[in-house]
Amino acid sequence: xxxxxxxxxxxxxxxxxxxxxxxxxxxxxxxxxxxxxxxxxxxxxxxxxxxxxxxxxxxxxxxxxxxxxxxxxxxxxxxxxxxxxxxxxxxxxxxxxxxxxxxxxxxxxxxxxxxxxxxxxxxxxxxxxxxxxxxxxxxxxxxxxxxxxxxxxxxxxxxxxxxxxxxxxxxxxxxxxxxxxxxxxxxxxxxxxxxxxxxxxxxxxxxxxxxxxxxxxxxxxxxxxxxxxxx
Amino acid sequence: xxxxxxxxxxxxxxxxxxxxxxxxxxxxxxxxxxxxxxxxxxxxxxxxxxxxxxxxxxxxxxxxxxxxxxxxxxxxxxxxxxxxxxxxxxxxxxxxxxxxxxxxxxxxxxxxxxxxxxxxxxxxxxxxxxxxxxxxxxxxxxxxxxxxxxxxxxxxxxxxxxxxxxxxxxxxxxxxxxxxxxxxxx
Numbered sequence: 001x002x003x004x005x006x007x008x009x010x011x012x013x014x015x016x017x018x019x020x021x022x023x024x025x026x027x028x029x030x031x032x033x034x035x036x037x038x039x040x041x042x043x044x045x046x047x048x049x050x051x052x053x054x055x056x057x058x059x060x061x062x063x064x065x066x067x068x069x070x071x072x073x074x075x076x077x078x079x080x081x082x083x084x085x086x087x088x089x090x091x092x093x094x095x096x097x098x099x100x101x102x103x104x105x106x107x108x109x110x111x112x113x114x115x116x117x118x119x120x121x122x123x124x125x126x127x128x129x130x131x132x133x134x135x136x137x138x139x140x141x142x143x144x145x146x147x148x149x150x151x152x153x154x155x156x157x158x159x160x161x162x163x164x165x166x167x168x169x170x171x172x173x174x175x176x177x178x179x180x181x182x183x184x185x186x187x188x189x190x191x192x193x194x195x196x197x198x199x200x201x202x203x204x205x206x207x208x209x210x211x212x213x214x215x216x217x218x219x220x221x222x223x224x225x226x227x228x229x230x231x
Numbered sequence: 232x233x234x235x236x237x238x239x240x241x242x243x244x245x246x247x248x249x250x251x252x253x254x255x256x257x258x259x260x261x262x263x264x265x266x267x268x269x270x271x272x273x274x275x276x277x278x279x280x281x282x283x284x285x286x287x288x289x290x291x292x293x294x295x296x297x298x299x300x301x302x303x304x305x306x307x308x309x310x311x312x313x314x315x316x317x318x319x320x321x322x323x324x325x326x327x328x329x330x331x332x333x334x335x336x337x338x339x340x341x342x343x344x345x346x347x348x349x350x351x352x353x354x355x356x357x358x359x360x361x362x363x364x365x366x367x368x369x370x371x372x373x374x375x376x377x378x379x380x381x382x383x384x385x386x387x388x389x390x391x392x393x394x395x396x397x398x399x400x401x402x403x404x405x406x407x408x409x410x411x412x413x414x415x416x417x
Contacts, residue, residue, distance in 0.1 A: 004405060004412075005377060011358055012378035016329040018276040020266040023284050027258050028251055030284075031291040099277055121277065 021120070026133065029140050071175050074204050074211050076164055077157050094142070095125030103130045111145055112207055114229045136226050141216030143230070148211045157182045167220075169227040174205035176220050203227055239303055247294040258287050261307050264379070268308055268389060269315035271374040275326045278318040286311030308381070309388035316391070328359060361411045369404035372397055 001009075103122035104110050107130045111122070119132045131144040158164055162179030178201045203214045203223040212230065214223055245253035265286060269279035290297075290310045297306060362373055368390075375386040376397070387394045 002405070004408060007354075007358060008362070008373060008377035009380065011355060011362070012380060014355065015378060017267050017270055018279075020263045021280050023262045023266070023280070023287060024255055024258050026284050027287040027291070028255060030288045031254060032251060097281060121280070 025135060025140050029133075071173055071204050071206065071211065074175075074213070076175055076177065076204075081159060094123035094131045094144075095129070097121050097123050100132070107146070109145075109147060109210065112210065112212070112231050113143070114226060137218060137222050139216050139218060141214060141218065141226075144213040144215070145207075145210050147209055148206065165220075167224070169203075169205040169207075169224060172206045174203060174224075174227070176223070177202045177204070178220070207231070240300070243294070243297065243303055244299075246291065247297070254291055257303070257307075261304060262287070264304075265307060265311045268375065268379055268381075269311050271328075271378065272312055272315035272371060272389070273318045279315060282314035282318055283311050286314045289314070305382075305385045305388045308385055309391070312375075312389035313391060328363060357412060358408075361408050364411070365404055365407060369400055369407065372400040373404050373408075376401055 098106070098121065100111070100119060100122045103124045106124050107128045111130060111132065113119075113132070114134065114136070117132075117134055119134070121132075123131045125131070129144055129146040131142055134141045134143055158177060158179070158181040162177055162181045165176045165178075167174045167176050181198055181202070198215060200215050200217050201220070201223065203218075203220075205212050205227055207230070212227070214227060214230075216223075218226070242253045242257055246257060262283065265283045266279055269282040269286070270276060273279045273282055286307070290307055293310070297303070362370060362378075365373065371390055372386060375381045375389050376383065381389060383394055383397055387397045390397065392400075
């Protein structure tokens with residue numbers, strides 16, 4: 001090996017690399033869930049659109065919508081059957097991954113987070129739904145935030161298989177959804193996220209002008225405790 | 232029965248059957264080098280993290296196609312590096328590489344004089360600047376082979392080219408560095 005090659009090897013040992021992130025939680029989460037099925041999603045979008053049109057067009061079908069819960073920018077709709085929807089990997093289908101500061105700039109608000117949590121990256125869906133992955137209670141969780149700019153920006157569809165319980169985070173209204181349900185997201189500029197099936201539990205609550213959504217395999221008590229610390 | 236660490240082949244076999252604990256061990260073992268490789272190829276930490284993460288997920292899903300008995304590390308690095316190279320095509324800028332402030336003096340080493348230390352520091356900076364000024368395909372070959380210490384076969388896998396191409400790129404890159412740096416490096 002020449003002198004120059006030796007110097008290059010030495011140079012490699014003296015390089016300063018950014019700290020290597022721990023990739024394990026995200027890799028395992030995604031590996032466990034399987035690939036994101038775009039083809040199935042496309043079919044699901046088509047079927048959901050047909051189901052929605054049918055539900056609104058046929059008078060008897062309108063009775064299938066049983067009850068609404070409104071919370072900030074979210075609405076939870078009780079239905080008899082869920083629309084055809086796809087189950088996504090929990091960390092996929094959440095939009096573009098960008099540095100956290102860039103996500104906040106695009107969405108136009110600063111995220112509220114549990115103390116000590118400041119993930120390097122966040123996902124932005126549409127123009128205002130920002131999602132970060134967190135670890136708490138040994139579980140990987142998703143925290144999504146968006147401005148409560150009008151009813152129906154996030155719509156959750158739940159059958160009687162899922163329980164929907166009004167609750168509170170501090171003095172703020174909240175909803176705890178336990179069991180399978182689907183959600184759709186509507187952005188400010190006409191962006192629409194196709195229905196996505198969710199199996200984990202979800203806590204929705206208000207924080208100032210924002211609506212927050214915590215998804216993951218937590219108990220209600222754990223989710224409420226984490227929500228109270230998120231400010 | 233005595234518990235013992237699983238060897239690489241057993242880990243791969245278990246991961247292939249869907250054992251996520253085995254895959255976790257594999258990711259933990261290789262994630263540092265995978266990230267550094269992706270960083271040098273993609274040019275920034277954010278793209279490197281994404282490339283490494285996507286690479287490990289794709290590798291897990293492709294384990295069925297991994298040839299039994301083959302070396303795992305070159306295969307993993309080739310997938311991660313491919314992700315990193317794809318990201319670089321759309322990247323706007325590359326982070327400037329940085330060196331440690333001072334070379335660590337190991338026990339038993341003679342302590343260099345301040346002048347000698349300054350000179351050595353300047354030489355390292357000049358060498359790094361010359362590497363960074365190389366055309367991408369030469370710079371990548373130098374980065375993988377020397378800065379990361381990959382074997383020629385691993386470098387070929389990471390760059391998606393044949394071993395012979397790596398040899399010729401390295402040869403041209405070294406000649407270019409010698410030309411740029413002058414006689415002291417000949």
